Amino acid sequence: MAEQGITPRDQDFSAWYNDVIMRAELADYSPVRGCMVIRPNGYGIWELMQSGLDGMFKETGHQNAYFPLLIPQSFLEKEADHVEGFAPETAVVTHGGGKELEEPLVVRPTSETIIYAMFGKWIQSYRDLPLLLNQWANVVRWEMRTRLFLRTTEFLWQEGHTAHATDEDAQTETLLILGLYRKFAEEWMAMPVLTGAKTDSEKFAGASRTYAIEALMQDNKALQAGTSHHLGQNFAKAFDVQYQTASGERDFVWSTSWGVSTRLVGGLIMTHSDDKGLVCPPKLAPIQVVIVPIWRKDEERDSVFSAAGEVEADLKASGIRVKSDLREGMKPGAKYYEWEGRGVPIRLEIGPRDIADKQVMLARRTGGKDPAPLAGLAETVQGALEEIQQHLFSAALARREARTRRGVEKDELVEMMNGDGGFAYGGFCGKEDCENAIKDATKATIRVLPDEEFQSKETPKKCAWCGETSQVEAVWAKAY
Amino acid sequence: MAEQGITPRDQDFSAWYNDVIMRAELADYSPVRGCMVIRPNGYGIWELMQSGLDGMFKETGHQNAYFPLLIPQSFLEKEADHVEGFAPETAVVTHGGGKELEEPLVVRPTSETIIYAMFGKWIQSYRDLPLLLNQWANVVRWEMRTRLFLRTTEFLWQEGHTAHATDEDAQTETLLILGLYRKFAEEWMAMPVLTGAKTDSEKFAGASRTYAIEALMQDNKALQAGTSHHLGQNFAKAFDVQYQTASGERDFVWSTSWGVSTRLVGGLIMTHSDDKGLVCPPKLAPIQVVIVPIWRKDEERDSVFSAAGEVEADLKASGIRVKSDLREGMKPGAKYYEWEGRGVPIRLEIGPRDIADKQVMLARRTGGKDPAPLAGLAETVQGALEEIQQHLFSAALARREARTRRGVEKDELVEMMNGDGGFAYGGFCGKEDCENAIKDATKATIRVLPDEEFQSKETPKKCAWCGETSQVEAVWAKAY
Numbered sequence: 001m002a003e004q005g006i007t008p009r010d011q012d013f014s015a016w017y018n019d020v021i022m023r024a025e026l027a028d029y030s031p032v033r034g035c036m037v038i039r040p041n042g043y044g045i046w047e048l049m050q051s052g053l054d055g056m057f058k059e060t061g062h063q064n065a066y067f068p069l070l071i072p073q074s075f076l077e078k079e080a081d082h083v084e085g086f087a088p089e090t091a092v093v094t095h096g097g098g099k100e101l102e103e104p105l106v107v108r109p110t111s112e113t114i115i116y117a118m119f120g121k122w123i124q125s126y127r128d129l130p131l132l133l134n135q136w137a138n139v140v141r142w143e144m145r146t147r148l149f150l151r152t153t154e155f156l157w158q159e160g161h162t163a164h165a166t167d168e169d170a171q172t173e174t175l176l177i178l179g180l181y182r183k184f185a186e187e188w189m190a191m192p193v194l195t196g197a198k199t200d201s202e203k204f205a206g207a208s209r210t211y212a213i214e215a216l217m218q219d220n221k222a223l224q225a226g227t228s229h230h231l232g233q234n235f236a237k238a239f240d241v242q243y244q245t246a247s248g249e250r251d252f253v254w255s256t257s258w259g260v261s262t263r264l265v266g267g268l269i270m271t272h273s274d275d276k277g278l279v280c281p282p283k284l285a286p287i288q289v290v291i292v293p294i295w296r297k298d299e300e301r302d303s304v305f306s307a308a309g310e311v312e313a314d315l316k317a318s319g320i321r322v323k324s325d326l327r328e329g330m331k332p333g334a335k336y337y338e339w340e341g342r343g344v345p346i347r348l349e350i351g352p353r354d355i356a357d358k359q360v361m362l363a364r365r366t367g368g369k370d371p372a373p374l375a376g377l378a379e380t381v382q383g384a385l386e387e388i389q390q391h392l393f394s395a396a397l398a399r400r401e402a403r404t405r406r407g408v409e410k411d412e413l414v415e416m417m418n419g420d421g422g423f424a425y426g427g428f429c430g431k432e433d434c435e436n437a438i439k440d441a442t443k444a445t446i447r448v449l450p451d452e453e454f455q456s457k458e459t460p461k462k463c464a465w466c467g468e469t470s471q472v473e474a475v476w477a478k479a480y
Numbered sequence: 481m482a483e484q485g486i487t488p489r490d491q492d493f494s495a496w497y498n499d500v501i502m503r504a505e506l507a508d509y510s511p512v513r514g515c516m517v518i519r520p521n522g523y524g525i526w527e528l529m530q531s532g533l534d535g536m537f538k539e540t541g542h543q544n545a546y547f548p549l550l551i552p553q554s555f556l557e558k559e560a561d562h563v564e565g566f567a568p569e570t571a572v573v574t575h576g577g578g579k580e581l582e583e584p585l586v587v588r589p590t591s592e593t594i595i596y597a598m599f600g601k602w603i604q605s606y607r608d609l610p611l612l613l614n615q616w617a618n619v620v621r622w623e624m625r626t627r628l629f630l631r632t633t634e635f636l637w638q639e640g641h642t643a644h645a646t647d648e649d650a651q652t653e654t655l656l657i658l659g660l661y662r663k664f665a666e667e668w669m670a671m672p673v674l675t676g677a678k679t680d681s682e683k684f685a686g687a688s689r690t691y692a693i694e695a696l697m698q699d700n701k702a703l704q705a706g707t708s709h710h711l712g713q714n715f716a717k718a719f720d721v722q723y724q725t726a727s728g729e730r731d732f733v734w735s736t737s738w739g740v741s742t743r744l745v746g747g748l749i750m751t752h753s754d755d756k757g758l759v760c761p762p763k764l765a766p767i768q769v770v771i772v773p774i775w776r777k778d779e780e781r782d783s784v785f786s787a788a789g790e791v792e793a794d795l796k797a798s799g800i801r802v803k804s805d806l807r808e809g810m811k812p813g814a815k816y817y818e819w820e821g822r823g824v825p826i827r828l829e830i831g832p833r834d835i836a837d838k839q840v841m842l843a844r845r846t847g848g849k850d851p852a853p854l855a856g857l858a859e860t861v862q863g864a865l866e867e868i869q870q871h872l873f874s875a876a877l878a879r880r881e882a883r884t885r886r887g888v889e890k891d892e893l894v895e896m897m898n899g900d901g902g903f904a905y906g907g908f909c910g911k912e913d914c915e916n917a918i919k920d921a922t923k924a925t926i927r928v929l930p931d932e933e934f935q936s937k938e939t940p941k942k943c944a945w946c947g948e949t950s951q952v953e954a955v956w957a958k959a960y
Contacts, residue, residue: 031555031597032548032585040543040613047544063520064527068512069549069587069618069634070571075511091550092575093587096633097622098568105512107549107573107587117511133520138549138618142577153576154549 008275013219020269023341024278027148034146034153041342044286045265052188056180062132062160067114070105075113079238085205089141107140112257115161116239123253125244126165134160149266150480157261163253170254174230177258178211181226190281190392191215191271192400193225194475196448201432208232214447216400217270220421222447222477225267228258271396278343279365281392282385289315289322289381290339294332294351307355318378340365345388346381366391406456413464413476417442423477427460427470434465444476488755493699500749503821504758507628514626514633521822524766525745532668536660542612547594550585555593559718565685569621587620592737595641596719603733605724606645614640629746630960637741643733650734654710657738658691661706670761670872671695671751672880673705674955676928681912688712694927696880697750700901702927702957705747708738751876758823759845761872762865769795769802769861770819774812774831787835798858820845825868826861844868886936893944893956897922903957907940907950914945924956
């Protein structure tokens with residue numbers, strides 16, 4: 001076992017983040033510039049995320065498909081904003097099969113262009129709508145400064161692409177997905193999020209409107225954790241995706257796209273983990289419970305192993321993801337240390353005396369250790385997992401609220417953003433000049449124009465920066 | 481609904497294959513050279529394949545991980561056979577982020593090289609072994625002649641990569657996986673396969689030994705459906721992956737790699753389908769049962785819809801993948817035609833008279849239609865699905881056996897391979913010259929040196945080609 005110290009959070013958050021990842025063996029640097037390797041412990045979290053999200057997408061009528069990785073460069077150029085946004089970030093294949101290609105191929109940074117080329121072929125009439133597709137895939141965006149999970153040249157994600165008969169249908173879809181993303185963040189990741197629209201300067205290249213979920217990390221910086229775009233008829237027009245309406249006319253489809261990525265794993269880490277390593281919400285923990293048998297004498301070994309085996313079988317039968325750590329020649333304390341670092345929510349210790357008392361010791365990764373009777377143990381453990389899940393959400397929510405200021409004006413905004421950070425709610429005049437001035441002065445950006453539920457009771461009257469009449473409430477933060 | 485005729489199998493097998501794919505909407509041609517789009521109906525089959533295989537891998541101790549898509553060109557060059565085999569097929573990224581790269585990056589054709597670069601970092605001692613990883617990923621191999629699912633420039637696959645302390649352990653792993661592949665082909669795909677070793681000329685570029693599962697398609701050509709490679713210490717030496725043995729010495733690890741791909745979907749299609757379209761084995765059918773309500777008068781509509789709803793809920797509760805086709809303005813016959821083309825194993829028809837008789841009509845995609853009582857319907861359907869699964873395997877096995885000849889000599893081999901094809905078993909002297917001469921004369925290759933279970937009772941004494949002493953029995957076929 002590689003012993004690796006963890007830098008304390010309050011000393012160097014960025015170093016802490018990397019240390020947590022290394023200690024938990026979630027990912028590793030690769031010899032390929034800007035690309036990471038996702039190790040089994042990290043990939044296991046991503047698989048559970050995929051499974052949760054995929055279930056939600058399918059329940060709401062979406063189907064998975066798969067589109068080519070390589071996209072002709074000319075496709076990218078068909079939508080003006082899109083190419084402007086993505087062209088500088090692309091990786092370009094110029095040679096294939098030993099020859100120079102006639103037209104270079106771009107490794108997809110996102111798949112709108114290739115997908116709309118196919119939509120044009122598949123969509124004929126209103127009866128073909130809505131078309132609700134999703135793809136699990138890798139994408140490549142050339143990044144200068146990379147960070148494990150948060151910003152890598154290649155990353156894994158899902159990208160949904162849907163086509164609709166009307167503007168309203170597309171808007172409904174855009175918000176449906178935003179709602180699913182929020183539900184997933186809150187209920188699976190135990191990560192509270194704000195929802196709302198992006199300003200024009202922060203929206204997706206090619207979208208009419210972009211909505212996002214935004215979370216606040218422990219260093220009081222915001223993480224954009226998922227986006228849902230109403231694409232209007234922009235791509236439909238660029239790729240001539242028309243359909244025959246019920247009344248026999250021809251119209252362009254209205255469409256959406258939306259995605260979350262392996263960045264979510266970074267968000268999970270930065271929301272819950274501590275100076276001992278990863279803290280993983282039970283619903284996304286590949287191992288929810290680790291059993292550590294404790295013995296001194298050889299004759300005790302057999303009985304604790306056998307008791308551990310019975311507990312393991314019992315929990316497994318209840319659908320709990322459990323593992324027994326039967327390694328010999330390793331002290332219990334060293335095992336505790338390792339499993340804590342890996343973020344396993346519950347540890348069960350079983351020694352000879354526990355067996356005599358018909359109990360185990362139940363230790364929570366989030367603190368606390370108590371005896372739990374063997375009788376009804378699966379139920380006890382299930383209850384504890386749910387409590388931990390709920391506790392993590394509540395703690396993260398309380399932390400966010402403690403770092404949220406409402407009705408900020410210029411001085412407070414500057415002080416906050418140049419100080420400890422957090423979410424600052426204030427009035428916004430709607431001018432890009434103000435947005436830019438704030439960014440220049442504080443590095444903070446408007447994360448969202450918050451949805452009604454998140455808006456302040458007192459609607460701000462003046463722009464937090466220029467003091468002119470506020471058009472809309474905005475939330476500022478420094479962001480990843 | 482696009483009406484599309486299907487060319488009969490015996491008229492043009494290749495056109496039939498494409499027609500089946502188009503009718504079932506499994507895949508489509510993309511505007512990107514050599515790359516296909518996998519549509520939801522096809523991707524649904526692949527998802528079920530993934531789920532079945534992934535379960536088998538995890539049960540045998542393998543974990544999923546993810547490695548970079550882009551590999552420095554120099555990595556590929558570290559193993560001499562490997563680069564020779566793959567370099568001509570690569571797609572090469574020469575530009576990233578708007579600049580020419582110092583070193584070109586290859587889009588992975590397979591991931592041995594990048595994975596062994598990481599193994600070198602992770603493996604220190606015998607305690608780190610075995611290391612049993614798998615990756616679900618896309619790969620790119622530049623292909624001149626492509627066919628949907630069977631041979632495309634980009635395809636989806638899983639690639640397992642394992643490292644072991646001894647030659648024997650790696651051999652055991654190689655054969656374990658070969659066995660899992662066979663089990664999956666037989667029990668999930670209902671596709672009988674031969675297992676055995678490849679000759680040196682057919683083995684994987686960089687492997688010491690390659691094993692494969694080989695199936696016989698309906699046109700009597702073989703399909704290599706999965707391969708499992710014993711890599712010896714070849715990659716370990718190329719990437720300096722050494723470990724400390726239990727006795728304190730240093731040694732290179734022994735390793736394996738193995739994969740199956742979306743090609744399996746092509747194998748499934750060519751094994752079972754008929755002139756009406758796709759026939760999908762129930763275990764891999766995204767929709768196992770379609771319910772078609774039949775009504776004439778409006779007052780009948782409500783009662784058949786409600787009965788359909790009850791049947792659907794009943795089957796769903798039993799874990800059957802079921803869908804009701806409630807489209808109006810479409811005749812039942814048109815629906816039957818569409819669902820047959822899509823390969824749904826069972827169709828349940830419910831009309832007013834069936835409701836009165838407390839039954840449904842149960843039609844099998846493989847033929848036959850009988851009434852089935854509503855009472856105990858889920859069980860009846862489950863039984864029928866199992867029968868269909870078994871029937872498809874038996875039929876495919878019988879077909880293969882009918883197209884298998886044993887103890888072939890030169891004339892019969894030539895006649896067979898230049899005629900209707902099939903599997904030809906015969907003696908083999910072991911010389912590459914004979915292998916090449918047969919290939920030149922018949923286009924047939926040695927598919928495998930069959931494992932004991934598949935060998936002929938009478939061991940051939942002479943080489944089928946040169947007549948010299950046979951060293952080993954071989955199976956020839958023309959292949960995809």
